[in-house]
Amino acid sequence: MEPIYLDHNATAPILPAVADAVRDALLAFPGNASSQHGPGRDARRRLEADRERVAAMLGVDTAGPRPDRLIFTSGGTESNNLALRGVVEPLLRAGRPARLIVSAVEHPSVMETASRLRERGCRVDLLPVDHEGVVRLDTLDALLAEPAGESETLVSVMLGNNETGVLQPIEEIARRSREAGALSHTDAVQALGKAPVDFRRLGVSMLSLTAHKLHGPVGVGGLLVESGLKTPELLSGGWSNDRPGTSPVALVAGLAAALEAAHNDAGRPARMRGLRDRFESLVTAADPQAVVVGAGAARLPHVANIAFVGLDRQVMHMALDREAIACSTGSACASGSSEPSPVLTAMGVDNRVVGGSLRFSLGALTTEREVDEAARRISLVCKRLRGCESGRK
Template sequence: MDQPIYLDHNATTPMLLPVVEAMSEAMRAGYANPASQHGAGRRARRVVEDAREQIIRLLGGDTSGRQPDRLIFTSGGTEANNLALFGLAGSPVGAAKRLVTTGIEHPSIAAAADELARRGWQIERLPVDRSGVVDPQSLAPLLEQPSSMVSVMLGNNETGAIQPVGELATLATAAGVPMHTDAVQVVGKLAVDFRTLGVDLLSFTAHKLHGPLGIGALLLRGETPLAPQLFGGFQQAGLRPGTESAPLVVGMLTALECWHAEQAARREHLAKLRDRFEQQITAGCPQVVVVSKDTERLPHTSNLAFVGFDRQALFLALDMEQVACSTGSACASGSSEPSPVLLSMGLPEEQIGGSLRFSFATETTLAEVDEAVRRILLVCKRLEQQNTLRK
């Protein structure tokens, strides 16, 4: 049987060996509860707090001054996104009850926005062009009315399209409106400098950058007000109570350190994989459209519209051939509904109906890409023949 080829790294990435080793060492150290006041607890607390400060610095945050930036550990990107939106909604800046976002957000933002709407909030969604990119100028008129927050993702999880978050943050700051960005697919793939970006809150998670599952984080500018969504402890200044896991924190830090040590080589490798993959697929199946091809994209993400094919049938056939990909966001992959992201982009129905996402990682090889292309083109040819016979 053919070896499995995993091209769904936007859903999750395997842990790198240095991460596994660092976490194993942390587990063997037998750290106590970091909230405990005894010596063993203080030892664990130092590990967690030292890692917290290093992660902030690696992401371009400021750990100095009277109001240093803060990092709140969460269970993952979904919780970090929810904490950002509901935390701002419950803070004093939430009085206007108006959120400005887009129609291309991850389900953890889109569903949170729907819940805010059920609570009486007004939700404004910025339009995107056919490449899936927001026009910054569309935000300015919306900010003429009182708003509580703006939330626009940094890099799209389905198309890879990079959003002009820096420009949007400049407009939001000028209007006195806090801005959040979901950077889950960007941290560990492209350089992220929190302070240069200009946002007030930034979400990311470890398992998208070869770190462990079960830990994400929300990075906040020092003065940003935030209301807790969980209660029952004083951990993390009460903003996210619950016992912190030293091994998970160490794993997140190690994954980030590995990225920073290899970032140029990784980015070049990922872009080479993606471009080779797309060139070979479109050469072998000319009706395939590369979604968001004409805009700046994440180097590891490729959304291909197999025009004339049913995406679900194609996905299942590829799975039988041991090629793992996705029909959209992993958090919504069980849905048979068309992608809200592609619908927001105004793509033709035949492109939306045949769209699949492929995503690559540091350890993906050129040989794997070539073999995946061979299997994909073989499946397309077989499905075309089946359709011809039915006619």
């Protein structure tokens, strides 16, 4: 049976052209970009050239009198940690109050980091969402209106949700935060290449990204930091402007190539949205008890969170795996957990919906034939499992 990969939110297979870019850079730039000899200087020039390429495509000003920064990291998790910890930890070490406002539907790398910072004395407020998964701006206003004293406040809300694809009003959140004297951060990992991501236009203080959700290589990402905002190093040892360690020149070349491929494929978001809508229509028509979570909100074009009400998501997931369909029960960083999805729980959806939900996520190379065949196999699995449930009754 031909495998059908519908778990691009976990990781997207690298594009051949991107793999070629990584290989070419590995062979052409063997030096350490921190070294002062010729091979090192060559590697540094390539690294900085790719930094400028990525920055330009993301609306980052690195050349003006007050340049923004692009710090390369190992991926989205490190970027999110650097954003939150980089603001809060210096304050805590200095004995000053710090405050985080994070949405209730953030990725585990934000939620768990916030929880650990709370244990160290940081105040953490959860920003609730409505039944579609969109943050409550009125609650944000109320939280921002509370007297902060000497506390530094950071608001962290992801651009597009990793489980439902629901988009957040980041420009408005950034504007309200700035007017209240607070910093803002957005996790744009899932949105990059599928929705417009312009750092200056969004107006956030920091933005996290990664390559492997974008058909790039695993192991490289970045944090965009606005001019004037300092982020202390979380690692020690080795020379670096922002982050110690040997710069991954070849991986950065892959990140730049993957982002460039997305920019050059202007029709990709519309194509994925059409396939996603087709997929959702086929699945819900074949199984009337299936519902699309977050369908009433603006969403990323490639994500479909479908709840097979009355069926167990773990059982359904294993059955689809046997049918050679790769999907997910939620965030890949929380895979294996039998706990209900915190994202869907925060949305206040019915427990039977939470218990039956699966995430399907498409990629740049997903075809209509794959979508149709996946829907056919899912329909057969649903009929078989629902027949078993009826037999037990």
